[in-house]
Amino acid sequence: AAGAFSVPSSPVGHRAGPPARSGPERPPARLLLGSAAGCRYFSHDLFEFIRQRGVKLVRNTQVMSVEKKDALITAVIDQHGTRWTADQYVVASGAWSGQLTDLVGVDLPVQPVKGQMILYKTPPRWLPCMVMNRGVYLIPRIDGHVLCGSTIEQTGFDDRIDDAAQRHLADRAIDMVPELAGMVVRDQWAGLRPAAPNGIPYIGRAPHTHNLWVNAGHFRNGIVLAPGSARILREQMLGLRTTVSASPYQFNPLDYNPLRDIVESEVDFDRVHQCTCMKLYVAATNVVTGSVE
Numbered sequence: 001a002a003g004a005f006s007v008p009s010s011p012v013g014h015r016a017g018p019p020a021r022s023g024p025e026r027p028p029a030r031l032l033l034g035s036a037a038g039c040r041y042f043s044h045d046l047f048e049f050i051r052q053r054g055v056k057l058v059r060n061t062q063v064m065s066v067e068k069k070d071a072l073i074t075a076v077i078d079q080h081g082t083r084w085t086a087d088q089y090v091v092a093s094g095a096w097s098g099q100l101t102d103l104v105g106v107d108l109p110v111q112p113v114k115g116q117m118i119l120y121k122t123p124p125r126w127l128p129c130m131v132m133n134r135g136v137y138l139i140p141r142i143d144g145h146v147l148c149g150s151t152i153e154q155t156g157f158d159d160r161i162d163d164a165a166q167r168h169l170a171d172r173a174i175d176m177v178p179e180l181a182g183m184v185v186r187d188q189w190a191g192l193r194p195a196a197p198n199g200i201p202y203i204g205r206a207p208h209t210h211n212l213w214v215n216a217g218h219f220r221n222g223i224v225l226a227p228g229s230a231r232i233l234r235e236q237m238l239g240l241r242t243t244v245s246a247s248p249y250q251f252n253p254l255d256y257n258p259l260r261d262i263v264e265s266e267v268d269f270d271r272v273h274q275c276t277c278m279k280l281y282v283a284a285t286n287v288v289t290g291s292v293e
Contacts, residue, residue, distance in 0.1 A: 042223070066103045071210045073104065088237060090213045091206070095157070095192040097216035106206045110217045112157050112192040116165040117149035119187040120173070120180055127177065136172040145186065148173040150220075159190045195219045203232050204250035213237060 047057060058078075067075040067083075075085045091100045095112035102108075127140035139147040148169050166188050174181045196202060196217030206212040215233050218225050232249065235242045272280060283292045 063100060063103065068104055068209075071208055073209060073212050088211045088213065090215060090233070092215040094216065094222070095194040097194060097214065101206060101212075101214065104206070104209065104212060106208065106212070108202065108206075108214060108216065109197050110194045110202070112155075113195045113219065114153040114155045114159055114190055115150035115193055115220070116153070116161055116169070116188065116190045117147060118166055118169050118173075118185050120146040120148065120183045121186040122146050122180075122183055131176050133176050134172070136169065136176070138173060138176060146173075146180070146183075157192065159192050161188050161190045165190075193219050193222075201225065201229065201249055203229050204236055204246060 051057060062079045063076050064079050065077045066073060067077070073089050075083045076089065077083055091097050091108075093100055095110065098108040098110045122140075122144055124144040125140070125142070126144065127138060127146050130140070131138040135152075137149060139149075141147065151165050151168065153165075166185065170180075170185065194201075194217050196219065199219065201217035201219075202214045204214065206214050213233060213236070215229055218229065228244075229249075232242050232244065232246050234240075236246060
């Protein structure tokens, strides 16, 4: 059995006006990722999928404390005093993940970054493709809306929307597609993205614990990286060989390198710097591209 820590939060943050809908039916789940039809719909269908398979979802319930014996998590206690036990525990609570690991004395430097978005009402299939310029993007939806996003704001856990952000996004959208000046802004909302310091999410066992795992810090790529992240974490939890190397994603908030002390004790870097008779080249690989830098 595995348990997942959760905290009460709105998945889309604050909103202005009702959610945008174009009719009684919405696109099937199999189209959502490819057509950018909406992460909210996808999440709803995913919850329903796992519920039908016997997974119990406990929503809007906050973890208040954690019971721990040595390096083993034995239970979590929620706001109602209910004691939840499992063999393994997974922290996957986005921007709030660090608050949960704090309960067991594990520092997870994942910080919230606010992103505001607006939604235009357009005719169906009005914009034929995605458009991006200077960090702002337009994504057409098959239901006749165009999503414009997004801001990047360091505001802590404040997810309120504001008119200044709407004007900024609208100006940038009109710069890219001037015809949007005649379209109606149907909706505006804000969410909090979980940002890791180096841009690489944490996927692996939390330090100094036997059965606490972390899957967090995906920033703007959560919906894209979710299937692969879940697969890598599952393989680690089961002791399997991971599909791709898990080392770039494993929990290492202090950037600890186990070879650092050995290298520093064996190599006299002052003498290396003074040497002029030979050249020393040190190469490293990029964890994203695999190329030598």
